Amino acid sequence: MRIVGVIAEYNPFHLGHAHQLRQAREAAHADAVVAVMSGCFVQRGDAAIVSPAVRAAMALQNGADAVILLPALWSVRDAEHFALGGVHLLTGLGCDALSFGAETADLPLLQAAVDALESPDLPAAIQPHLSAGLPYPAALSAAMAEVAPDAARVLQSPNNTLGVCYLRALRRLGASTGVYPIARASDYHASAIGDGFSSATAIRSAILRGDWSSAYSAMPGKASEWLEEEALANHLHRPESLDSVLLARLRLMDAADYAALPDISEGIERRLRRFADTARTRESLLQAAKTRRYPYARLSRLATHALLGVTQAVVDSNPLPSAAFLLGFRRGCEPLLSHLAQGAIPLVSSAAQCGKGAAWAQVERRAWELWALGAGYDGDMWQRHGVVRGECKPSASSSTILGANHHE
Numbered sequence: 001m002r003i004v005g006v007i008a009e010y011n012p013f014h015l016g017h018a019h020q021l022r023q024a025r026e027a028a029h030a031d032a033v034v035a036v037m038s039g040c041f042v043q044r045g046d047a048a049i050v051s052p053a054v055r056a057a058m059a060l061q062n063g064a065d066a067v068i069l070l071p072a073l074w075s076v077r078d079a080e081h082f083a084l085g086g087v088h089l090l091t092g093l094g095c096d097a098l099s100f101g102a103e104t105a106d107l108p109l110l111q112a113a114v115d116a117l118e119s120p121d122l123p124a125a126i127q128p129h130l131s132a133g134l135p136y137p138a139a140l141s142a143a144m145a146e147v148a149p150d151a152a153r154v155l156q157s158p159n160n161t162l163g164v165c166y167l168r169a170l171r172r173l174g175a176s177t178g179v180y181p182i183a184r185a186s187d188y189h190a191s192a193i194g195d196g197f198s199s200a201t202a203i204r205s206a207i208l209r210g211d212w213s214s215a216y217s218a219m220p221g222k223a224s225e226w227l228e229e230e231a232l233a234n235h236l237h238r239p240e241s242l243d244s245v246l247l248a249r250l251r252l253m254d255a256a257d258y259a260a261l262p263d264i265s266e267g268i269e270r271r272l273r274r275f276a277d278t279a280r281t282r283e284s285l286l287q288a289a290k291t292r293r294y295p296y297a298r299l300s301r302l303a304t305h306a307l308l309g310v311t312q313a314v315v316d317s318n319p320l321p322s323a324a325f326l327l328g329f330r331r332g333c334e335p336l337l338s339h340l341a342q343g344a345i346p347l348v349s350s351a352a353q354c355g356k357g358a359a360w361a362q363v364e365r366r367a368w369e370l371w372a373l374g375a376g377y378d379g380d381m382w383q384r385h386g387v388v389r390g391e392c393k394p395s396a397s398s399s400t401i402l403g404a405n406h407h408e
Contacts (some may be wrong), residue, residue, distance in 0.1 A: 001339050004028035004097040004180070005090035007070070007083070007166070009038045011048045011204070013058035013223045016101075016197030020182050021063030024099035027180040032065040032336045034095055036086045037327065038075035039364065040371035041308070043082050045300030047237045047371055049204055053385070053394045056328040058223040060388065065333045066340065067388070068093070069325035072367040073318055073360045076304050078263070083165035088173060088320045092345030097178035100166055103157035105183040113155055114167045116148035135293040137264065159184050184387040193218050207231065208238065214247050226393040234376050241374030243282045246307050250276035250285075253306065261302055268294050272302055308366050314359050321360065323348045328388030347389045 004024050006396040010017060025033050031204055037059065039052045048055065056067040090098060104110065111317025116122070122140075123145050129139035144152035154160045170177055193202050193211075198218035206214040207227065216224045230236055250272065271289045279285035282303065290296045305311075326349040329337055341347045348354055354361035368382035388394060 001031050001336065002029060002097070003032045003093075003095045003336070003339070004030035004099050005034045005035055005036065005095035006099050007036045007086035007090070007091075009042045009048070009075075009174060009200070010035075010055045011042050011046075011200050011228055012050060012207075012219065012280075013055060013062065014198060014200060014203055014219045016184070016199075018060070018062040018220055019084070019197065020099070020101050021059075023182045024097075024180060025063070027182065027251055028035075028097040028099060028178060029095060032069060032333065033063060034066045034090065034093065034336075034340070035059050035064040036068045036070050036089050036356075038070050039072060040367045041072050041076050041304055043075060043077070043079070043301075044297045045302075046239065047242065047306040048376060049207065049236055050227060051235070051371070051375065051377075052327055052368075053388055054226055054230060056388050056392045058220070058226065060328055060390070061222050061331045061392075062220050064330070065336055066329040067327040069327050069364075071321060071325070071360050071364050071365055072308060073310065073315065074321060076301050076308075076310075078231055078298075078301070079162050079165045080168070082171065083167045084160060085321055087166055087169035087175070089324050089345065090174040090175055091170070091173055092321075092343050093324055093340045093347065094343040095177065097180060098166060098170065099180040099182055100159070100163050101184035102159045102181045103184055104154055104160050104165040105181040107179060107181055109150070109154055109165055110160065110167060110181060113160075113164045114171065115149035116144060116151035117164070117168065118171075119147065121147060138292070180334075207236070222393070229393070230306075237371060237375040238282065240281060242307065243280075245370065245373070246282055246303060247276060247279060247285070250303070250309055256304075260307050260312055260313070262312045262315045263302070264312065266293060268298065268302065272299060272306075307370065308363055310363055314363065317362050321345070322358065323354060325349070325364075326387055327352070331390045351383045351385065 006020065006024055008017060022035055037055060038048065041047055052069065058353050059067050066091055074081055087098065105284065122143060125143035126139050129142045134142065141152065144155065157162065158245055167179065192352060193206055193214040203215050203218050212228055260275050261269055271294055275285050275288045286299050289299050323346045327349060351361065365382040369379060372379060372381040
């Protein structure tokens with residue numbers, strides 16, 4: 001059995017994602033497609049608009065054969081660690097190929113960017129820019145423009161950058177997985193629905209202002225219907241849903257708590273702490289705190305780490321996912337599950353199988369419980385999750401949408 005893997009957020013699932021799944025299967029000549037998907041919180045630190053169960057069902061309806069959870073310890077990280085977590089899961093489960101969307105679907109050019117980033121000459125080129133006061137990302141970009149201008153141009157596009165991170169992860173893990181980049185036809189950050197494939201950002205904007213006709217035009221039929229059902233049941237997770245919880249957490253943290261957060265450098269924690277006392281919303285906090293040195297996305301991830309109780313010590317003790325958590329699989333794909341279960345990473349399907357002492361699972365439980373609170377669900381969501389079986393949306397009742405029962 002030949003398996004191709006993809007890494008995604010599906011926040012929400014749209015026509016571009018369905019296209020990528022078809023293209024990945026065809027390009028890799030694969031018998032099955034496995035998607036590793038962010039859970040309740042995504043890479044920029046935001047809460048997903050609908051539950052992992054519903055998003056997994058959307059993917060299964062539109063081309064994925066199985067969906068695996070990317071836990072919050074890796075989904076809410078910078079591109080390098082997001083990619084490393086996802087690639088480790090796919091290679092550990094025995095996937096033969098990896099496919100991803102990129103603005104530049106030129107594999108040799110993407111590989112050349114990897115080589116440039118790992119050149120022994122790069123650190124010396126970066127240092128003068130750091131000495132001039134540039135933050136590290138800007139210093140890296142400036143140095144790349146000097147020593148590898150073609151690679152620097154590649155890295156100016158967000159999905160190219162993520163694709164390069166996937167390639168670096170494969171190299172770091174020593175994996176011989178085949179790679180199939182797919183040309184991306186939409187702007188990742190576009191805020192308006194347009195011709196062709198619209199971005200998830202644009203679709204979320206349309207949904208949150210009640211423009212369902214635009215959302216319907218950009219999503220597969222069932223996926224948009226299921227999303228509207230969640231909205232009518234008041235189960236969308238809106239951007240402001242956990243603002244009070246987050247601000248309370250930040251205001252109660254002391255200096256030691258801030259210092260313990262992951263990826264702290266350049267005094268970024270002091271900036272977050274300074275504005276938490278006067279902010280009234282998460283968005284106003286991040287807008288007030290962001291600067292060129294402290295970009296919005298990095299502050300957003302830091303705020304979510306504080307909300308979830310993630311520390312540098314937890315991150316350091318969990319460099320890679322230790323288990324693959326099955327969110328769902330398509331009917332007739334039991335042989336695929338048997339194949340995945342023979343991989344190097346344990347395949348689990350319930351909170352009980354994760355082990356009470358697993359730090360990643362403790363963080364994940366907090367993520368699911370907080371997400372459920374913000375989306376109007378009952379508690380104990382993580383414990384009650386069950387595998388989505390088939391391509392039907394989980395039942396609309398709060399007990400079954402979280403996994404107690406699923407339609408076959």
